[in-house]
């Protein structure tokens with residue numbers, strides 16, 4: 432008699448395999464995805480037991496909130512938040528390029544405090560209590576690996592930026608007369624008009640593009656425009672990509688996009704203020720009020736960039752400062768990170784030609800204008816990185832007097848080899864006299880260009896002034912550009928260009 436056993440076994444194996452395939456397919460279809468972070472809102476004096484996404488419990492308490500406001504607009508420049516985590520006290524700083532901090536068994540950040548509502552132009556946080564916190568298990572990623580990429584094909588913050596409730600400032604400069612503050616809750620990445628590629632940070636469904644929306648989707652966290660793309664990801668988060676110069680033809684309402692797929696090119700369309708940038712906003716209704724609220728993107732874009740590009744070191748000298756003449760600012764390089772060693776030096780080079788060592792520096796300015804101070808960070812492995820602190824200084828005796836403000840950009844910013852042509856772009860606001868003067872930092876002669884005067888009512892019109900330069904040797908170059916107005920007030924900006932032999 433022929434045993435049927437082997438056949439039965441094969442059938443069973445095959446059936447098992449089919450079941451596995453069916454299960455995995457249906458899992459992908461019906462997968463319930465939750466973020467790694469959990470959110471908590473607390474009032475001062477309150478404590479709560481919070482369950483982390485790994486099931487651990489922590490007791491978090493909010494002890495105190497101290498905000499630092501400027502004396503020009505009364506805008507919050509930093510918020511120091513004293514907390515306790517399982518009895519361990521710590522002070523963390525809200526937003527403003529600060530990453531989550533490890534306290535006890537959690538990583539925690541504070542994207543917003545209630546104080547911002549006192550003079551915010553809009554209510555965009557849907558925050559009911561005194562502070563909102565995000566908590567991740569200690570050592571966990573901020574966002575699941577394989578679900579989020581850096582949304583621009585660009586070197587880390589290669590131009591100016593606005594992030595983490597930093598008051599907006601890039602285009603026309605902060606207006607001293609305007610006391611209603613636009614705390615920038617989204618993440619703005621400046622760059623090169625029509626050249627820097629915008630990529631979808633996540634996989635997801637396009638629910639709006641080119642001014643059209645997908646049927647059945649009529650509730651959006653912001654306006655629908657021709658230059659805006661909304662993509663909803665697997666977490667149910669709405670990712671907003673704004674000011675696109677052009678949208679990729681493949682990006683249409685109803686289309687599913689892959690993570691990293693091109694959405695379009697960076698621009699200054701819509702309500703950009705006239706500077707070229709990607710506005711990345713992340714919104715959801717996972718808030719205590721059930722209204723649309725903001726999910727601060729900074730830790731996610733930081734982590735995505737580090738995963739993809741594997742930098743040895745990132746210098747951070749942001750956010751910018753707003754000062755009266757004669758008033759003191761404290762420049763701070765402590766948010767810089769080395770991924771391979773320890774940071775061993777912070778060297779500053781100031782616009783007046785002086786230099787100083789140390790992460791913290793106090794500076795005052797006698798003349799109004801826009802300044803850009805250079806931070807050079809070196810780690811124990813010899814890696815070097817640069818970042819810049821922008822400082823806008825207004826005349827205390829004449830507060831209404833505008834200062835020139837400038838945005839530089841360059842493209843490409845990644846993988847530049849000696850001899851490669853690099854396009855440098857610049858636009859100056861608040862002046863129609865003078866020229867922009869480039870200094871490429873490589874000993875080559877200065878280059879003079881003139882961007883068109885920017886019309887306040889029609890700031891999307893007109894291109895940036897363009898010039899092409901190449902660097903003959905590998906190295907780190909600090910490129911500067913400046914322009915002065917009719918009063919002799921100067922705006923100066925910098926770019927860090929890395930040229931490598933590959």
Ligand SMILES: [Zn+2]
Nearest residue numbers: 617618619710
């Ligand atoms: Zn923005």
